Amino acid sequence: MGKQVFGIVGGVIAAILFISVNVVANNSLRSARIDLTEQSLFTLSSGSTNIASNIDEELHLYYYFSKGAARQFQEVVDYERRVRDVLEEYVRRSDGKIVLEVIDPEPFSENEERAVRDGIAGIQTMTDTLYFGMCGTNATDDRQVIPFFGERVGGGISFAAKERFLEYDISRLLHSLAHPQKAVVGVLSSLPLEGAAPPNPMMPQQQQQQLPRWKFLDQLSNFYDVRMLDTSSAEIDSDLDALVLVHPREFSDTLQYAIDQYVMRGGKLVAFVDPNCDADMSNADPSNPMGQFGKSKASDLNKLFKAWGFEVVPNKVVGDYDNGVQIQVRGADGRAVPVNYVAWVQLGDDALDREDPVTSLLQNLLVITAGSLRATAGATTTFTPLVETSENSMEIDVGRFLFQPNPQEMLESFVSGKTPLPVAARISGETASAFPDGPPSGAPAAEHLAASNGPIHVITVADADMLADQWWLRENVVAGFNFGSRVISDNCDLLVHSIENLTGGEDLISIRARGKFSRPFDRVDEIERDARRRFTDKQQELQRKMQAAEEEIAKLGQERDPNDPNAQFLFSPEQQAAYENALETRTTLRRQLRDVQHDMDKDINALGRKLKAINIFAVPVLVSILAIGLGIWRVQRRGQ
Numbered sequence: 084m085g086k087q088v089f090g091i092v093g094g095v096i097a098a099i100l101f102i103s104v105n106v107v108a109n110n111s112l113r114s115a116r117i118d119l120t121e122q123s124l125f126t127l128s129s130g131s132t133n134i135a136s137n138i139d140e141e142l143h144l145y146y147y148f149s150k151g152a153a154r155q156f157q158e159v160v161d162y163e164r165r166v167r168d169v170l171e172e173y174v175r176r177s178d179g180k181i182v183l184e185v186i187d188p189e190p191f192s193e194n195e196e197r198a199v200r201d202g203i204a205g206i207q208t209m210t211d212t213l214y215f216g217m218c219g220t221n222a223t224d225d226r227q228v229i230p231f232f233g234e235r236v237g238g239g240i241s242f243a244a245k246e247r248f249l250e251y252d253i254s255r256l257l258h259s260l261a262h263p264q265k266a267v268v269g270v271l272s273s274l275p276l277e278g279a280a281p282p283n284p285m286m287p288q289q290q291q292q293q294l295p296r297w298k299f300l301d302q303l304s305n306f307y308d309v310r311m312l313d314t315s316s317a318e319i320d321s322d323l324d325a326l327v328l329v330h331p332r333e334f335s336d337t338l339q340y341a342i343d344q345y346v347m348r349g350g351k352l353v354a355f356v357d358p359n360c361d362a363d364m365s366n367a368d369p370s371n372p373m374g375q376f377g378k379s380k381a382s383d384l385n386k387l388f389k390a391w392g393f394e395v396v397p398n399k400v401v402g403d404y405d406n407g408v409q410i411q412v413r414g415a416d417g418r419a420v421p422v423n424y425v426a427w428v429q430l431g432d433d434a435l436d437r438e439d440p441v442t443s444l445l446q447n448l449l450v451i452t453a454g455s456l457r458a459t460a461g462a463t464t465t466f467t468p469l470v471e472t473s474e475n476s477m478e479i480d481v482g483r484f485l486f487q488p489n490p491q492e493m494l495e496s497f498v499s500g501k502t503p504l505p506v507a508a509r510i511s512g513e514t515a516s517a518f519p520d521g522p523p524s525g526a527p528a529a530e531h532l533a534a535s536n537g538p539i540h541v542i543t544v545a546d547a548d549m550l551a552d553q554w555w556l557r558e559n560v561v562a563g564f565n566f567g568s569r570v571i572s573d574n575c576d577l578l579v580h581s582i583e584n585l586t587g588g589e590d591l592i593s594i595r596a597r598g599k600f601s602r603p604f605d606r607v608d609e610i611e612r613d614a615r616r617r618f619t620d621k622q623q624e625l626q627r628k629m630q631a632a633e634e635e636i637a638k639l640g641q642e643r644d645p646n647d648p649n650a651q652f653l654f655s656p657e658q659q660a661a662y663e664n665a666l667e668t669r670t671t672l673r674r675q676l677r678d679v680q681h682d683m684d685k686d687i688n689a690l691g692r693k694l695k696a697i698n699i700f701a702v703p704v705l706v707s708i709l710a711i712g713l714g715i716w717r718v719q720r721r722g723q
Contacts, residue, residue, distance in 0.1 A: 126172070127176060127250065128594055130590035130593035131253075131254045131594060134258055134591070136177065138177055139180075139261065141221075142181050142182070142257065143184065143220050143221075144182065145184050145217065145219070146167070146186065147216055147218075148214065149187065149212065151190075151211055155209065155210065156208075158240070162242050169253065170183055186198070188203075195212075201218035201226075202218060202226075202230055203217075203228070213240075215231055216231045221263060227256045229256060233245060233246075248440055251591075255583070255587060258591055265308040266308065266324035266325065266582070267307070267310060268307040268323065268324065268325045269325070270300070270309060270327045270329065271312040271326065272328065272330055272331070273331060273332040273334075273382065274360075274547070275294055276311070276329060277296050277311060278297075295552070297550065298568075299575045302575050306579060307586075314334065316338065317335075317338060317526055317527055323345070323350060325350070325352070326342070326353070327354075327578070328353070328354040329355045330357050331383075332363065332381070333382075334384070336523040337523055340522050342387060344529070344532055346391070346541065347532040347535045347539070349535070351582075351586060352539075352540070353541075353578065353585065354541065354542070354543045355543075355578075356382050356454070357381065357452075357454065357545065358395065358400055358452070358453075359481050361451060361452060361548050363547075379481075381481065390515060391462075391464055391539065392462025392510060393508065394456070395543075396456070396457060399454060399478040400426055400453065400454060400481050400483075400484060401453050401454065401472055401545075402425035402426050402476060402479045403428045403430075403472040403476045404423070404494075405473040407494075408423070408429050408449070410424045410490060412491055422491050422494060423490075425490075425493055426451075426452045426479065427451055428449070428472060430447065430449075430470055430506070434503075435470055436468065436469045436470070440580070440584055441469060441584050442580070446573055447573060448573055450546045450549050452484055453544075453545050454546065455504040455545055456468070456505045456506070462514075463513060464512035464513070465510070465511050465512045466509075467509045467511075469505075469508055469509055470507035470508075470544075470577075471506065472504045475499045476499065476503060477498055507543065507545070507577070508542070508543055510540075511540050518531075540592060542581045542584075550575065554571075554574060555570060555572045555573075556569070556570060557569050557571050628668075
């Protein structure tokens with residue numbers, strides 16, 4: 084009886100201890116987490132952690148997810164778990180400054196109307212509308228939205244393009260809410276970006292056609308406080324969040340020094356430098372139309388760039404045989420013929436760095452007589468190409484573009500360098516000033532920095548023409564009426580994304596692409612590829628034999644004895660034997676072809692059986708052996 088009571092009491096105590104441990108763990112270890120994914124997908128980077136932990140005001144995140152509509156998409160359900168886990172990690176890191184509200188916008192409900200008001204994009208499925216996005220607000224009711232965490236591709240939903248930048252997108256949203264004021268962006272250019280009347284002493288001023296304002300400035304003004312700077316100035320405003328240079332031609336030493344010191348102080352720079360800017364009409368003389376030919380249209384900041392660890396290759400224009408734009412040129416007979424102009428280059432998916440947030444979502448860029456960039460020897464900075472030509476590229480002497488260039492001749496004389504050429508790049512790291520001996524004469528008196536006071540952040544593009552309206556916009560003009568514009572390339576987006584990334588501060592700049600959440604069965608894919616390689620040759624051989632057998636049957640069916648009145652119905656004994664043999668061969672070959680198809684799945688099925696055996700039998704057996712071994716060890720120890 085004593086043993087029975089002892090057993091009951093022991094069981095009750097064990098149950099109490101079990102519940103107590105779980106209660107204590109649930110309260111004291113709630114924030115304890117272990118991320119065992121290969122690339123720590125559920126662990127925030129240091130940049131995101133800093134953004135979440137340095138929020139000064141309460142931010143509200145309204146996370147919309149349609150549970151009912153998502154049930155038909157297992158991929159959506161799985162990915163939603165990751166999104167929610169990552170959002171909850173931001174909440175944990177914010178020390179209560181981020182408030183997350185999860186909302187299920189069921190059909191025809193107030194929550195669905197709320198989702199629409201908040202700018203969440205609904206995707207129509209076979210049954211319902213799927214909402215899967217987030218809206219964030221701050222104390223002053225500023226609003227930032229991620230309309231949808233994926234995208235619609237064909238008849239399904241894909242997260243491939245956005246999942247690797249999930250953390251970046253959320254951190255960017257939080258940073259924008261925490262810093263709602265518009266960033267101040269200075270624009271400095273030798274081109275008449277704001278529009279101007281072209282100089283023509285032969286025509287009265289009122290009769291001259293006004294050059295239009297470049298439309299990329301309007302795009303920037305939608306997002307930033309744009310400030311146009313004067314090239315005659317010797318200073319760069321210290322309150323700029325970013326500086327944009329567009330074709331910085333013949334900048335004075337004092338202006339270059341001001342740019343250098345701005346970057347040394349930690350200022351962010353986006354530079355569009357061009358070895359041959361077709362938009363540059365500064366050499367144009369209306370009284371001598373041919374006078375502009377033969378004169379350089381290059382901008383050069385290599386005095387600064389070389390000190391910072393890179394350069395624009397002097398006097399060279401990139402040509403890309405694979406990505407040249409097709410244009411019409413007049414042939415020898417006077418008729419228009421299509422030619423790939425290797426100096427006008429359309430750069431698509433393969434040319435863009437998918438690991439960098441600046442270029443990750445761009446689709447195509449159109450560059451016009453662009454230059455190439457390269458790192459210099461002994462650089463202390465890191466040079467990361469963002470946009471590159473194909474391997475079938477070469478550098479063309481800029482002199483071939485100073486007069487009327489010949490696209491046909493360039494194509495015929497093309498010699499590939501068999502290496503991609505960087506057209507845009509990110510440069511970061513600590514570096515020395517381009518003016519080690521101090522400011523040049525005429526520069527305003529100020530504290531001189533001989534080296535950067537931290538890592539510099541510069542994005543350089545070796546083309547300025549790409550920002551001209553005709554290379555990224557098309558006007559829809561019908562019968563003299565303008566029906567608006569349509570975007571034909573992502574040239575302007577490259578600039579906007581660059582500024583957005585650089586003005587986000589060191590933390591946002593540091594966030595890069597993460598690993599893929601969806602992990603396919605790589606081993607199964609490898610087995611499938613091996614099986615195809617092994618059996619493809621055999622399959623092709625059997626198909627050749629099958630074709631030969633079919634031809635033999637057809638041939639025998641046509642052979643008839645013209646002297647035999649029954650020849651159209653009967654074969655000779657030899658023909659009959661050959662015909663039956665051909666039929667038997669065809670049957671055998673068909674069976675072998677079916678066997679080949681089945682064999683291709685054999686290895687995969689064998690792997691599946693092996694995994695099932697391990698899960699169903701091997702693991703329980705192993706656990707049982709360990710338990711029995713532990714029991715024997717405890718009995719022996721008790722006996723001792």
